[in-house]
Amino acid sequence: MAKVIHNFGRADKVDKAALGRLVGSISRFLDPDQAVAATRGDAADVQIVDARRMGGAFVLDALWGRLGIGDALRTAATGRRVDPDVVERVIFALTAQRCLEPGSKLACVSWAAQRVALLDCPGFDDQAAYAAMDFLLEAWPQIAKGVFESTAHLLNLTCDVVFVDTSSTYWEVDVSDEEIELGRARSAQGGDRADGEVVVAEGAVRQFSKHSKDHRTDLPQVVIAMAVTAEGVPIRCWTFPGRTSDQKIIRRIKTDLGELVAGPVVVGGRLGVQLGRQPDRAAGRWGRLHRL
Known part of the structure; x- marks a missing residue:
C-alpha cells in the first residue's frame, strides 16, 4: 500500500530552492558517484542512435x-x-x-x-x-x-475557359542539342548514313530559332507553354523544341487538354495581363486568339 511521506504541492508552485536544499541534505549520506547516478535517474540507460530532420x-x-x-x-x-x-x-x-x-x-x-x-x-x-x-x-x-x-x-476550380500562353528561354551554350546528338550518332555509326540522313534523337529540344522572345537568336532555346484556369491556377506546363511552330503547339495542347477540359481553350500573347477577365472581354484585347 502506497504511503505519502511528504506532499510537495503543485509542480508549478513548488519551492525549487527548498527542493535543492533537501536534495543536498540527502546527498551527504551518499558517495559522489551514487549522488550523480541518483540525479540522472534512468537517463543513463537512454542512448540516442539516430536523429533526423522531419x-x-x-x-x-x-x-x-x-x-x-x-x-x-x-x-x-x-x-x-x-x-x-x-x-x-x-x-x-x-x-x-x-x-x-x-x-x-x-x-x-x-x-x-x-x-x-x-x-x-x-x-x-x-x-x-x-x-x-x-x-x-x-x-x-x-x-x-x-x-x-x-x-x-x-x-473548386472553374475550367469552362482555359488560358494558354507561350514563351521561350535560352541557354548560354555553344551548340544545340541537335549538334550534340548528331555527333553521338556519327560516333556510334562511324559516320553519316548512306543516304546522307542522320536521325536526331527526340530529346534534342534546345534548338536555334529565328524567332526568340529574348532576341537571342544566337543561342539555342526551348519554347515553354502553360495553361491556367480563369482564376490563374496552373493546370499544366509543356516544353517544346526551340523551333516548334505555334500551329504544332496549339494542336499538342488541344490533344493533351482534351481529356481534362471540356470548355474552350484561349491561346494568346498577353496571358499575364488578361488573367481573371471574362473571355469575351479578353478577346477584344489580345493580339492573337485561338479557340480550340
Missing part, C-alpha cells in the same frame, strides 16, 4: 496527400510491374529532396537514408530511383489527370 518533409507529405498526388501515383501504378506503395514513396522522396535540398538522384538516396525522416519510405538505391522515374514518364498522362481531378475538386 519538419519540411512532414509538411510536404501532408500537402502531397491533400492534393491527391499520392493516390494518383498509386492508382496509375496498379497493374504495372512496380509496387504502388513503394514507387509512390520513392517519387515523393525525390520530390521532397528537390524542394528541400536539391541534388541528384544518387544524392537523394543518401539524403533519404541519413538526413531526413520520411514516413513509410523504405530504403532504396539509385536503381530504384531511376525505375520510379521511368514509371513516372510512362504513366504521367494518367497521373496528371488524377491530380487535376483531385485539385479541381479541392480548390
Whole structure:
C-alpha cells in the first residue's frame, strides 16, 4: 500500500530552492558517484542512435496527400510491374529532396537514408530511383489527370475557359542539342548514313530559332507553354523544341487538354495581363486568339 511521506504541492508552485536544499541534505549520506547516478535517474540507460530532420518533409507529405498526388501515383501504378506503395514513396522522396535540398538522384538516396525522416519510405538505391522515374514518364498522362481531378475538386476550380500562353528561354551554350546528338550518332555509326540522313534523337529540344522572345537568336532555346484556369491556377506546363511552330503547339495542347477540359481553350500573347477577365472581354484585347 502506497504511503505519502511528504506532499510537495503543485509542480508549478513548488519551492525549487527548498527542493535543492533537501536534495543536498540527502546527498551527504551518499558517495559522489551514487549522488550523480541518483540525479540522472534512468537517463543513463537512454542512448540516442539516430536523429533526423522531419519538419519540411512532414509538411510536404501532408500537402502531397491533400492534393491527391499520392493516390494518383498509386492508382496509375496498379497493374504495372512496380509496387504502388513503394514507387509512390520513392517519387515523393525525390520530390521532397528537390524542394528541400536539391541534388541528384544518387544524392537523394543518401539524403533519404541519413538526413531526413520520411514516413513509410523504405530504403532504396539509385536503381530504384531511376525505375520510379521511368514509371513516372510512362504513366504521367494518367497521373496528371488524377491530380487535376483531385485539385479541381479541392480548390473548386472553374475550367469552362482555359488560358494558354507561350514563351521561350535560352541557354548560354555553344551548340544545340541537335549538334550534340548528331555527333553521338556519327560516333556510334562511324559516320553519316548512306543516304546522307542522320536521325536526331527526340530529346534534342534546345534548338536555334529565328524567332526568340529574348532576341537571342544566337543561342539555342526551348519554347515553354502553360495553361491556367480563369482564376490563374496552373493546370499544366509543356516544353517544346526551340523551333516548334505555334500551329504544332496549339494542336499538342488541344490533344493533351482534351481529356481534362471540356470548355474552350484561349491561346494568346498577353496571358499575364488578361488573367481573371471574362473571355469575351479578353478577346477584344489580345493580339492573337485561338479557340480550340
